[in-house]
Structures are given as C-alpha cells and as structure tokens.
Amino acid sequence: MAEFTLGAQELGETQRSDFAEFINIVTGRSVISGADWGKDRIELGLSGDGMVRIFWTPDGLHANFISTTNKNEIPPLMLQIVDGEKRVPARILEKRLRALRTLYSIVHLSLTDRFNMVQDVLLKDPNYDLELLLNDDELLYIECLAPGSWYVTLWSKMRTSYHSILRTVAIVSERGREALLKKLEAESRLKELEVEEKEFELFTKKADYGLALMDRLSSDSVKTTLKDRVEEELGNFLLLEPHSIEVQNAKKRLLDEKDKA
Secondary structure: OOEEEEOOHHHOOOEEOOHHHHHHHHOOOOEEEEEEOOOOEEEEEEOOOEEEEEEEEOOEEEEEEEEOOOOOOOOOEEEEOOOOOOOOOHHHHHHHHHHHHHHHHHHHHHHOOOOHHHHHHHHHOOOOOHHHHOOHHHOOEEEEEEOOOOEEEEEOOOHHHHHHHHHHHHHHOHHHHHHHHHHHHHHOOOOOOOHHHHHHHHHHOOOOOOOOHHHHOOOHHHHHHHHHHHHHHHHHHHOOOOOOHHHHHHHHHHHOOOOOO
16 A cells, blocks of 8 residues: 655654545646656656655555745745646636735735725726836745645745735635635644744635725725626626625625724
C-alpha cells in the first residue's frame, strides 16, 4: 500500500497523511519543474510553493508533499474559480477574475482606510475600474491557473494585501469560503498557521464579519451606485443572478452589516 506524508523528513518535520488529505493539498497545482534522482526517487515542483517527492522503498511507494514557502514569506492562496467543469468559455474566466479583482479592491481600500477614494470616483464614473486606485504592490497577482480543476493560485506582495484577499473570499462567497477553509486546514499541518489564516478562520465563524461600507458614504446617489456595482460584480463572480440569495447575502455582508465582534 502507498504511504503518504507531509513535510521534509530531513528536517524532522514529516507527518503521516492519507490519500484524501494528500489529494486535497495537491489538487489545483501545476507541475512547473522536475528532477530525476535515480531509480528510486523523483521530484515534481508545483505551483503554489509546493513539491511532490515520490520514493520507491522496499515497503512500496512513498509520496511526500512539502511546502517551499520560506518562513516569514507571504504564502500563495489557492481558490477554485469554477466548479465542476472540465472546459469553460474564456469569457466566464474573464468575468469571474474581473469581478474578483474589483471586489478585492473595494475590500482592500476599506481595510486600508481609503474607502473615500471609491466614493469620489463612483460619483464621476459608476463603471470606473477600481483596481486603478491601488498601488502596483497592492494588486492581486495570479501565479497559476490550473485547468481541469480550475484553481487559481493568488499571490500578493504585501501582508496587508494577503489579509484583504482572505477577507474578500470570506465575505463574498459561502462556497468559496468553505473550500478555502478546507485547503487551509489541510495545509496547516505543514506549518504553523499564519496570523491572517487564524484570523480568517475566526471571523468566518462570526455571525457578522462584513465591512459596513454604507456607513462610510455621505451621498445617497453614490450609495445607490455602489449597491448596483457590488450586486453586479457579485453576480459575475458567483455566476448567479443578482436577485439570488447568495448574491444578496454577500451584498449585505459587504455593505450593510456592522461588526458586532
């Protein structure tokens, strides 16, 4: 029977795993490099700072996964962008990714106390590309988009941006939040959870973890504009009609609910 482990044996970090957990960690990553170490070992470098090492031992096959993220580095974040489709139209990916970066921009500007900039530009142009308000090192970066599973590997240059990515996923999508939590829980066995990942798990357990953005707007007209824009982007990201329950719940969390914690 095959053996599955997590962590580097040479560093004394190896933990036993099973096939289900191993696949959950590996799924959505792309092979970006490889090494042949002879008749009993190969290595496959993966996107998302991972590596699979396969050993042939007298007891059988041994598959080992290690994280290649160095201590104090910002880890990548894997999010399933399309559910259950082998092939998808390019316009669907474009729609979801554009919506994600717009919603991320709203959340990040809010968490960095610059939400007044959103009000200013929406008063002039309701369709303004809000990502243009961010600095280059605050942008949402993509390291890999794995076809088949359609996991997108997101990456940020700044710790505050990473925090905003986690918060965005938690607010806008029930399904995305659950999938991300499973990934984080599995990968947490490889290393001590980062502060932001602990916080992600904590605030997703709250009844209310939204941003109460409506309280920050002074104009009724821009409130209406923002509601319409958020509803549109949520519908595009979730691939649901604007009146659907999930879109409306996400809109309420983002705009109206106050933090009771």
